[in-house]
Amino acid sequence: MVVDIENAADLLRYLRESKRIGKSEALTFRTLRGGVSNKTVLLQRPDGSRWVLKQALPKLRVQADWFSDPIRIRVEANALRYLPLVAPPNTIPKLLFEDLEQHLLAMEAVPEPHENWKERLLSGRLDRDLITQFGRLLANVHGHSYDLRQELFPTFENREFFETLRLEPYYQFTGERVPEAASFLHDLIQANRIHCVTLVHGDYSPKNILVYQGRLVLLDHEVVHVGDPAFDLGFSLTHLLSKGHHLKELRSAFLTAAIGYWETYKSGTGSAAWFGGVESRAVKNTIACLLARTSGRSPLEYLSDEERRKQKEVALHLMTQHPDTVPALIEEFGRRIEP
Ligand SMILES: Nc1ncnc2c1ncn2[C@@H]1O[C@H](COP(=O)(O)OP(=O)(O)O)[C@@H](O)[C@H]1O
Ligand SMILES: [Mg+2]
The missing domain is CATH 3.30.200.20 (Phosphorylase Kinase; domain 1)
Incomplete structure (x- = not known):
């Protein structure tokens, strides 16, 4: 028992x-x-x-x-x-x-007083310093894990939970419900399976971050695996972009923050041997997560029906035609999401 x-x-x-x-x-x-x-x-x-x-x-x-x-x-x-x-x-x-x-x-336990970062962001408090920490934390995890790969990889090679808790509910299921996206998502599932680059968190979301004394503390590591760092980037950028979509008054601040997040990440990893190809796959994972968060098993609860509809339309368009760089994708998302 x-x-x-x-x-x-x-x-x-x-x-x-x-x-x-x-x-x-x-x-x-x-x-x-x-x-x-x-x-x-x-x-x-x-x-x-x-x-x-x-x-x-x-x-x-x-x-x-x-x-x-x-x-x-x-x-x-x-x-x-x-x-x-x-x-x-x-x-x-x-x-x-x-x-x-x-x-x-x-x-x-993380000591009190602390705040959940998602709630803080949704209440409109967007701090540049926390965004920088968010980028640096991920860059460190991806970069240093690659350096320690001999030691780390055997422990995290099992990808079963990434398959059942991420690829199936977010990409596979969405592809079944939205046939126009099926081929894009199918290819991306394959890319995520093939690229076993470094340690990937798999749930890198503001919801899993507490802010204590101005510092981020990361929680919830049950999907950690050796995989494609582009997944963490797409997953996390989607949270910033979707919040920018939802909080209209702060939209440009969230888009700027998303670019800042990416730039911090890239300044920590861009020269690494494993970085080639990550940015274009991050673009694809972002587009896929933008759609999955409207039509997958785990839609974002704060988006209104109209916001979901719009985000789905924009993501589907981006699947047919999209820029290759993350900042250009963010700008394009911002242009297309405008009412
Ligand atoms: N070490 C911790 N200190 C304080 N609160 C925590 C800690 N770990 C988890 N929590 C709280 O519990 C919630 C759920 O934990 P989490 O690890 O995200 O579980 P789940 O996998 O179910 O999402 C978190 O959002 C956070 O509020
Ligand atoms: Mg959690």
Whole structure:
């Protein structure tokens, strides 16, 4: 039987029996919301230390029937071990323990007060410095992982969860629902399978970032794999562009930020041996994610129906004709999305 970490009595018993805490130690618990593929619980110990327990769900909390083997918690635990070697200091929470049988791990909680970056962006607070950090963090992960590939790659070669949690729901499913996009998405799925370049986060989104004392902390590493860095770029640029689409008054600021993000990333990686071809594939992944976030299994909840319709139309046009560079794509998106 797998313990239900959202049940406080069960969790307390589990932590005591597994000797993670003292026999009579009392705890306070709070269920954290925001994710759909895990149970996440914050607990505080009497000494004031705070842990986050994360337990992978076999069935995701979305409307569709969407299953994924909860053993993927192992990927997240490995990523929590390895990412501190390649990411800037203090950007990855410390792993405390993992229990593969229970599909769970514990990590240090990011201290309060912190803010979720997605919520901060949607409330219109767009800080240049955080955008720069966003670009640098990804450049470091991609660049340094490539340098450490002998050591890192064997641990992250399994791409099963990237297939089932990203390629299928975002690209394959979208191609089935939007036949005009099927061939573009089919080719891109193949490109993502072929290009095993460096460590890819796979969920590089403002939703998975907390801002603590003006610094970004990255969470949610269950899709980390060796793959195409262009995926992370397309996935993340789509979040900035879609927010710029939705927040009309801030649209030009978001488009400028997206270009700044790309430039920071490129200044950290552009001269690397593996960089060739990444930009044009990043363009394609951006267009694909722009569409997938309107018509895939996981549409962006903040886009209105009209915004979804418009973004779909623009993405479909860009699939037939698009620039080769990221800044030109961003400008073209901005021109076409104008009402
Ligand atoms: N180390 C942590 N410190 C503080 N809050 C966290 C931590 N890890 C996760 N959370 C909170 O829990 C939410 C869900 O965690 P996440 O890892 O994104 O799970 P999921 O895979 O279900 O999306 C996050 O958005 C964040 O608010
Ligand atoms: Mg998450």
